[in-house]
Amino acid sequence: MRLSAAEKYEIIQTATSSEIGVKRTLESFGIHRSTFYKWYQKYLQNGYDGLEQGHRVSRRQWNSIPEEQKDLVVEVALDHTELSSRELAHKITDEQGVFISESSFYRILKQRDLIPAPNHILISAANEFKDKTSFVHQMWQTDFTYFKIIAGDGTI
Structure with missing residues (x-):
């Protein structure tokens, strides 16, 4: 919720002249102390005009590359x-x-379309292992490209 300069000025006057203190006054308004003190600092520096809603000069984000x-x-x-x-x-x-x-x-x-799409290399699986074991408990390893997985509908 954005407040007008008049509303901010009224809150500053009320909070600074309140007998219950700034903190409790701001709690009753539902305004954070940091927000109030930003308004108050702008008011002290620039008077009533400092409370007007400022506009950002640039719409560019702070971390964008120029x-x-x-x-x-x-x-x-x-x-x-x-x-x-x-x-x-x-x-x-x-x-x-x-x-x-x-x-x-x-x-x-x-x-800027200066990087081409990568070339995909299609690898088809074999029907049998290329390096077969010669006895029962021989150590061997394989690559997933050796497995030919065929689903029930014939797709891979």
Whole structure:
């Protein structure tokens, strides 16, 4: 619930002149002390105008990567196509002095369609083991690619 400047001013006047104390007065209004003291500090610094609802200057989040750095990421990636995104992230940190995490580097390149989809290698399972045991209790191990699992409906 947002209060107007007049309501904030009224609460400040009531709380500061109250005989029961600021804490109990604010509890009766249902307002946290930290909120009250922020209002009070603004009132002391800027008067009544300080209580007006301020507007944020920027809608950008505090931890977002600026566009200039994103453009730098793309530029470095296009100049060094032989390097992976991880190597590029280290390169830009070492040479440019700009820290961008490996995951952010990858995400920026992926958003700009500069990272191709990975090639999936299809492995088909065999009907029998390639390395068979020669006697009963011989030690052996296998890889899951050796197992051929066929469901009742014929799907794998």
